[in-house]
Amino acid sequence: MLAEETHRHDHAEPETQQEVLLRVSGLKTQFRQDGRTVTAVDGVSFDVRRGETLAIVGESGSGKSVTAMSILRLIPSPPGEIVDGEVLFDGKDMLGLSDEEIRKMRGSEIAMIFQEPMTSMNPVLTIGRQLSEPIQVHRGGDRKSLLAKCVDLLRKVRIPDPENRVKAYPHQLSGGMRQRAMIAMGLGCDPRLIIADEPTTALDVTVQAQILELLKDLTRERGTSMILITHDLGVVARYADRINVMYAGRIVEQGSSGDIFKHPKHPYTLGLMSSIPRLDQPSGTRLTPITGQPPDLSNLPSGCPFHPRCRFAEDRCRAERPPLTQVSDQHWKACWIDVNKP
Amino acid sequence: MTADLSEKLGREMTGDPARATDEQPETSTDTLPPPAKLPLRYRNRFVEFFYRLFTERPLGAVGAIICVLLLLTGIFADFIAPHGYNAISPLDRLKPPSAEHWFGTDHLGRDVFSRVVYGAQLSVIVAFAATTLSIIISVIIGLFSGYLGGRTDMTTQRVVDGWMCFPDLIILIVAVSVLGPGTWQVILILGLLFGISGSRIVRGAVLTAKENVYVHAARSIGASTGWILWRHILPNVMPPIIVLYTTRLAAVILAESGLSFLGLGIPPPAPSWGGMLSIDGRSYMFLAPWLAIMPGLALAIAVFGINMFGDALRDILDPRMRGGTGRYIARVRKPGGQTT
Numbered sequence: 001m002l003a004e005e006t007h008r009h010d011h012a013e014p015e016t017q018q019e020v021l022l023r024v025s026g027l028k029t030q031f032r033q034d035g036r037t038v039t040a041v042d043g044v045s046f047d048v049r050r051g052e053t054l055a056i057v058g059e060s061g062s063g064k065s066v067t068a069m070s071i072l073r074l075i076p077s078p079p080g081e082i083v084d085g086e087v088l089f090d091g092k093d094m095l096g097l098s099d100e101e102i103r104k105m106r107g108s109e110i111a112m113i114f115q116e117p118m119t120s121m122n123p124v125l126t127i128g129r130q131l132s133e134p135i136q137v138h139r140g141g142d143r144k145s146l147l148a149k150c151v152d153l154l155r156k157v158r159i160p161d162p163e164n165r166v167k168a169y170p171h172q173l174s175g176g177m178r179q180r181a182m183i184a185m186g187l188g189c190d191p192r193l194i195i196a197d198e199p200t201t202a203l204d205v206t207v208q209a210q211i212l213e214l215l216k217d218l219t220r221e222r223g224t225s226m227i228l229i230t231h232d233l234g235v236v237a238r239y240a241d242r243i244n245v246m247y248a249g250r251i252v253e254q255g256s257s258g259d260i261f262k263h264p265k266h267p268y269t270l271g272l273m274s275s276i277p278r279l280d281q282p283s284g285t286r287l288t289p290i291t292g293q294p295p296d297l298s299n300l301p302s303g304c305p306f307h308p309r310c311r312f313a314e315d316r317c318r319a320e321r322p323p324l325t326q327v328s329d330q331h332w333k334a335c336w337i338d339v340n341k342p
Numbered sequence: 343m344t345a346d347l348s349e350k351l352g353r354e355m356t357g358d359p360a361r362a363t364d365e366q367p368e369t370s371t372d373t374l375p376p377p378a379k380l381p382l383r384y385r386n387r388f389v390e391f392f393y394r395l396f397t398e399r400p401l402g403a404v405g406a407i408i409c410v411l412l413l414l415t416g417i418f419a420d421f422i423a424p425h426g427y428n429a430i431s432p433l434d435r436l437k438p439p440s441a442e443h444w445f446g447t448d449h450l451g452r453d454v455f456s457r458v459v460y461g462a463q464l465s466v467i468v469a470f471a472a473t474t475l476s477i478i479i480s481v482i483i484g485l486f487s488g489y490l491g492g493r494t495d496m497t498t499q500r501v502v503d504g505w506m507c508f509p510d511l512i513i514l515i516v517a518v519s520v521l522g523p524g525t526w527q528v529i530l531i532l533g534l535l536f537g538i539s540g541s542r543i544v545r546g547a548v549l550t551a552k553e554n555v556y557v558h559a560a561r562s563i564g565a566s567t568g569w570i571l572w573r574h575i576l577p578n579v580m581p582p583i584i585v586l587y588t589t590r591l592a593a594v595i596l597a598e599s600g601l602s603f604l605g606l607g608i609p610p611p612a613p614s615w616g617g618m619l620s621i622d623g624r625s626y627m628f629l630a631p632w633l634a635i636m637p638g639l640a641l642a643i644a645v646f647g648i649n650m651f652g653d654a655l656r657d658i659l660d661p662r663m664r665g666g667t668g669r670y671i672a673r674v675r676k677p678g679g680q681t682t
Contacts, residue, residue, distance in 0.1 A: 074562055078492065107563030114562075120555040124577040130556075133573075134563040185563070 022048040027085035038297045040066040042249040053226045055240035063249040107134040111186035115198035117178035121170035128166030134188040153184040176207035248305040255331035265333040312337045402654020408647025416466030423456035427613040436630045446632040457613040472532040479537025484544025518606040547579040581659040588652030
């Protein structure tokens with residue numbers, strides 16, 4: 001345990017002493033359509049501390065994005081609805097705020113960066129006008145000062161020639177540049193929390209690295225917290241302080257990056273790890289995929305939702321749903337099995 | 343990395359020649375200008391627009407010219423018409439077209455050419471006023487109904503459904519009998535009638551536009567509904583609205599003529615084309631055919647012109663019909679000069 005602490009990450013102080021910025025507890029979000037109820041997020045709890053990067057990992061449909069959208073109450077309703085739980089941002093109850101109050105939080109306190117830089121910009125507005133939107137909405141200001149601010153922001157995200165770029169239209173920028181511009185837009189009002197929903201999925205690998213480095217630098221510079229939503233474990237390993245692994249709307253394992261990568265305790269996490277290609281293995285080695293399909297959220301298997309795909313599954317897994325239990329100081333798992341047992 | 347990206351960008355900004363030639367609509371391949379001339383097309387979006395109108399849709403260009411002529415005739419009717427529209431001259435009744443009376447005279451000895459010219463003025467006034475009114479109604483209903491969705495949309499659309507159940511003509515006749523005939527009544531009724539049915543088209547476009555990620559992104563930065571509608575939705579539904587406007591113009595001119603023909607529109611002696619066809623034209627059709635032919639021709643040409651222009655406009659503005667040289671690219675100022 002102590003050994004893990006040391007190589008975990010380069011934060012000066014231990015996490016336990018850091019202040020909690022966002023606390024999500026028992027969050028439950030459902031979608032109702034045609035009489036079917038899909039529980040996309042089912043009792044998710046986690047904390048985000050000041051200045052830390054929390055990753056939420058999981059396959060498509062595991063509830064990562066819905067969790068993020070629920071925090072900002074951006075779930076389209078109907079059909080979506082947050083039925084239970086609590087979201088406290090800096091002590092403020094997000095779910096209890098009025099529409100107007102939550103609108104004021106969006107963009108200024110909590111910013112969101114979307115996954116598709118190609119479609120998340122309005123094609124008929126120039127970069128400058130889009131970038132200035134959060135500032136314009138929350139703080140106002142005349143055109144000239146807004147434009148100057150945009151140039152500043154673009155420079156911060158290292159876009160070359162920002163004076164001319166602000167006059168460009170989104171289609172005139174490459175994917176990576178657009179994602180940078182999106183990040184700049186998120187930074188506009190100096191938010192305290194950035195939610196990056198698969199910020200690099202649509203980009204090629206070299207650009208991915210640049211964007212993530214940039215995000216990391218910027219959040220560290222300003223002490224901004226970040227929730228990084230991704231399905232790419234490679235991204236997580238390098239940039240996240242702590243990790244939530246989600247499966248079928250629930251958190252199945254929670255811990256620091258070190259814990260999760262070095263000592264995965266949940267069979268699903270284990271499965272994810274063994275399905276990544278690794279350089280330290282001979283080139284002929286076959287990857288081990290997780291067999292089967294993600295479950296139908298409106299009709300979950302009994303007991304542990306992962307049991308049909310789990311190679312460790314026992315009778316108990318089929319009958320009872322495992323609670324999130326503590327493995328070590330900062331490490332939690334929702335599994336009956338001790339995967340390390342020979 | 344910096345140099346790399348700007349170089350790439352520079353390439354995109356020079357107009358992306360690969361796209362420009364590959365994705366042209368098939369009709370225009372032979373009218374493509376030589377490469378040396380390309381920069382002209384990027385100078386600004388109006389130049390670009392008219393360039394494409396004349397090269398790709400010549401019929402649309404003819405329509406545009408007819409529209410401009412109609413507009414000019416309407417504006418300068420007082421200078422063009424040799425006589426007043428109601429200048430009676432009992433001695434010159436039912437004269438065939440001649441050097442003095444180009445389109446002949448009617449049963450009261452009024453100059454038909456002058457009346458057709460003033461008729462253009464009336465048509466232009468009614469058409470623009472009623473169409474503008476109808477588009478405003480369509481946009482307001484369509485934006486809110488489409489964007490807010492849910493119960494608002496449901497209620498609004500059922501009301502629109504109910505309204506559209508009535509045949510237009512019945513509504514018109516009832517409305518005129520209540521309000522009485524007259525120019526502003528016709529404008530009001532036609533505006534309302536076309537406005538409500540047109541809201542469907544705007545709503546449809548809004549439904550598509552609101553699903554764009556940038557609308558969600560705008561919500562996530564805390565933009566209000568009004569802001570999103572104005573900044574993000576409206577500009578993106580403009581092409582169908584512009585097309586709706588042009589098709590409605592022609593429809594309104596026809597509807598006004600129809601009403602006047604039935605005696606429900608603008609009452610005589612106002613020189614409405616429809617009215618001229620009815621009172622004078624029908625009664626004297628065999629004795630003085632020019633009374634029916636002249637206003638009828640004017641009406642046909644005006645509607646044809648507006649429709650052709652509207653069609654061309656749709657083809658050029660609709661992104662799905664658009665070739666690789668869209669109007670957004672046309673906004674780049676100096677091709678190649680962007681990367682400094």
